[in-house]
Each structure stands twice: as structure tokens, then as C-alpha cells.
Amino acid sequence: MQTFSSRLTSGDEVRGARSIVRSGTSLEEVVAQIDLDGPSFVLVVNSDGSPAGVISTEELLQRTYASDDVERLKWAGRPIESILPVSLSGGGHHDESARAVEAAPEARDCTSFVYGGRLHAVATDDDILLSWKSLAPFLSRIARDSLTGLVTRLTFLRSFECELARARRTRKPLTVILADVDDFKQINDQGGHAVGDAVLNSIAAAIHGSVRSYDLAARFAGDEFVALCCECGPEAVHIPVHRIQNAVRRMPVPRELTLRPTLSIGVASIERVDAESTVESMLEQADKALYAAKRAGRNRAFSIASGVGSRPRIVPEEGESACEIERDTAIF
Incomplete structure (x- = not known):
């Protein structure tokens, strides 16, 4: 694992906003809203701005472009939260510190952790931000029964x-x-x-x-x-x-x-x-x-x-x- 000191800024706030959608938004609306050639993941947020979960754009496209016409139409009208593999919401209670999707206005000193040529985490003085791409397989296993593969x-x-x-x-x-x-x-x-x-x-x-x-x-x-x-x-x-x-x-x-x-x-x-x-x-x-x-x-x-x-x-x-x-x- 390699570490690099750097600065964490909000310079990509505008581009990143296209990968943030509100819960309740239909899959059809999400596909029209996000940049499909941009980030690989979409952050879903609750009405108060707190994070609800993360979904990959690949999973999103699989649902909205299903081969079966009936299923494709059904998926198009369903809310984005219906396909979240793991919920990040803490039982419906969110305090002010949970508003993580609001970009910080100032730059911060941070340490980046890179392994195998890929960024896995960024550490600041008071937190560690983990790569969703690294976490997703682990969280997916938690959400599924180890014997049958069905959800828990x-x-x-x-x-x-x-x-x-x-x-x-x-x-x-x-x-x-x-x-x-x-x-x-x-x-x-x-x-x-x-x-x-x-x-x-x-x-x-x-x-x-x-x-x-x-x-x-x-x-x-x-x-x-x-x-x-x-x-x-x-x-x-x-x-x-x-x-x-x-x-x-x-x-x-x-x-x-x-x-x-x-x-x-x-x-x-x-x-x-x-x-x-x-x-x-x-x-x-x-x-x-x-x-x-x-x-x-x-x-x-x-x-x-x-x-x-x-x-x-x-x-x-x-x-x-x-x-x-x-x-x-x-x-x-």
C-alpha cells in the first residue's frame, strides 16, 4: 500500500453533482440526469441531503435497458432506492454531520492510500473516506445469504x-x-x-x-x-x-x-x-x-x-x- 500526501478540494463539485440523485427519483429520470460517461457510481441521497446508498451505473443501465419490454417499462418507473444493494441510512435519523454530499468549501490536507495502482482510501485529520469500488463487493456479500445467494x-x-x-x-x-x-x-x-x-x-x-x-x-x-x-x-x-x-x-x-x-x-x-x-x-x-x-x-x-x-x-x-x-x- 502506497501513501501520498495531497490536498482534498471541492473543485469537482459541479461535475460531481451530476452523480448525486435524490431518493424517489425514477430510474428513467436518473438515466436522463447523470453523465453515463462520467463516474462509475451514483450517490443516492435522502430528502434531507444525507446519504442513502450507492448504485453502480452499470447496474442502473442493466435495469433500464432490460431485454424484456414489460420489465423495462416497470423498471423505468421505479424509484432509484429500490435497487440499492445496501442502505446507508441509519434508521431514518440523520443529524447535521450526516450531510456528507455538501462539498466542503475549503481545501484540506489528506493522505491518499493507493494499492495495485488504484485509490482505496483518503484520510484527513478527522476521518477516513473509503473507496466504494473497494467496499462494494464486501457489502454485497453482507447483504446476501452465504448459502443460497438470496438477500438476507x-x-x-x-x-x-x-x-x-x-x-x-x-x-x-x-x-x-x-x-x-x-x-x-x-x-x-x-x-x-x-x-x-x-x-x-x-x-x-x-x-x-x-x-x-x-x-x-x-x-x-x-x-x-x-x-x-x-x-x-x-x-x-x-x-x-x-x-x-x-x-x-x-x-x-x-x-x-x-x-x-x-x-x-x-x-x-x-x-x-x-x-x-x-x-x-x-x-x-x-x-x-x-x-x-x-x-x-x-x-x-x-x-x-x-x-x-x-x-x-x-x-x-x-x-x-x-x-x-x-x-x-x-x-x-
Whole structure:
């Protein structure tokens, strides 16, 4: 690591401002605003000017120029904070010292740390400024589950809060899906933990591949997964549920197992998100529906829709009738 003494100034303030965008700005507006031939990263700031996160211009362009027309249009209207891999916001509280995006008017003595021909950090008398390019891979690993590669529970809950707030503003529907692996202890007992991990990996891939690119799938607990489906209401929950069920059925069964892995699924869906809707209440409803699926024999899905009461209802398999199933299935 080489060190160099130099002066840190705000001479690039005007050029740098083109790489700073406010949260709430749509991806389409961001692409039109920033200099795509300029810096490799965009700093997203909150309404009070405090930093919210950083996104690479490469990631931004991948979303806004997606090959699928429908997904490209969906991404274009989504707020920039919806694709932040890591949030820098400290729980919504920001003091005056957090206004880091305001350029300092004076020059300061600093030390630059260079390794492998690349700047990694700049140190002043009272702080160290680390290169985002150096930090990004590490922070990305923190935000993802080490086994399955899905985002972690903490990352999911942060995104859930953002999507719920957006759905509340736009009065759009929102759906959350909880999925629990049936008889996972028996799977571990039969095949060992290596087989159990392989099953979790396969199920994670099945769920991730069954939702759209602007939805979000996560590992929620040990053998429990969750997916957030944006702008998906009660009348459409069967679509992602069927995709997940069919993907799990197509999974190869490890030769060590005598049982095929299945999922019990609980869904909570809101047609129009309002002020009464919270992350906690939606997860509680989804968990209630999941419990109904377990009580009814596992390997099935139940859903609860807002405005229809709190009674879980079965999500019919493809080609099945809900009325026919409910005659033979206890609903709890």
C-alpha cells in the first residue's frame, strides 16, 4: 500500500453533482440526469441531503435497458432506492454531520492510500473516506445469504418497507409470500446436512427464478423463504404461487432421500395499500396462512386477502377448483 500526501478540494463539485440523485427519483429520470460517461457510481441521497446508498451505473443501465419490454417499462418507473444493494441510512435519523454530499468549501490536507495502482482510501485529520469500488463487493456479500445467494432477512425487510411506502403512495397492490420447507428435519436426518443444504439451494433457485426481476426473494430463516411481489393483488397471487410450486416439483431429488421436498406456502395480499398496512401486519397474515397450509396437510398454499376478512383460503392448484378443494380441506 502506497501513501501520498495531497490536498482534498471541492473543485469537482459541479461535475460531481451530476452523480448525486435524490431518493424517489425514477430510474428513467436518473438515466436522463447523470453523465453515463462520467463516474462509475451514483450517490443516492435522502430528502434531507444525507446519504442513502450507492448504485453502480452499470447496474442502473442493466435495469433500464432490460431485454424484456414489460420489465423495462416497470423498471423505468421505479424509484432509484429500490435497487440499492445496501442502505446507508441509519434508521431514518440523520443529524447535521450526516450531510456528507455538501462539498466542503475549503481545501484540506489528506493522505491518499493507493494499492495495485488504484485509490482505496483518503484520510484527513478527522476521518477516513473509503473507496466504494473497494467496499462494494464486501457489502454485497453482507447483504446476501452465504448459502443460497438470496438477500438476507435484514435486507429484505428494508426493501419491504420501501416498497410498502411506494405502494401506499401509488395505491397499488402488494403481495408477500412465505414458504416453509416441509419435513426439513426428516430431509436432514435422511441425507445429512450437506443434502439439506443442497435442497435449500435448489429451493432458493426455484423461488428466485419464479418471481419477476423487480420482485424480491430472500432466505427469511433456516428453512423458510419469502418473496415480495410488487403490484400483485389478491386476484393474481396464484400466478407466482403456481410458478414456485411447479419449479419445486421439477427439482431433482437427491438419491439419499426417499421423500420429495415440498413447500407449504402462506400469502398475504393487499389490493390497495393504505395507512393501516404495515410490514408487520402483512407478515403476520402470511404466517397465519402458512400455518393453515401446514395444518391442512402441507404441500399446499393458502392466502389471506385484505378486505375479505382474515380467514385463510386455499390457493387452488392449476386446473383445480377452490370450491372442490374447500369441501375436502379443513380451513383454519
